[in-house]
Amino acid sequence: MSKFIKKNKIGLALITLGMLSLFLGIHRGEHLTVAKKSNIICLECIGIG
Incomplete structure (x- = not known):
């Protein structure tokens, strides 16, 4: 394990x-x-918001 950490x-x-x-x-x-914010952008893309 110590070799892994050092490497x-x-x-x-x-x-x-x-x-x-x-x-x-x-x-x-x-x-x-x-x-x-992602919900707002998605709704604007499909024309609902």
Whole structure:
């Protein structure tokens, strides 16, 4: 296991940073904003909104 960690330090750091960013965005409620905006855009595309 230690060889794996030594060999892939940058990759593990990037995965950790990505997961931290994901959880921070969920905590701040950004997923709701994205869903709301995507629904508006979709409704405009099909001509309902």
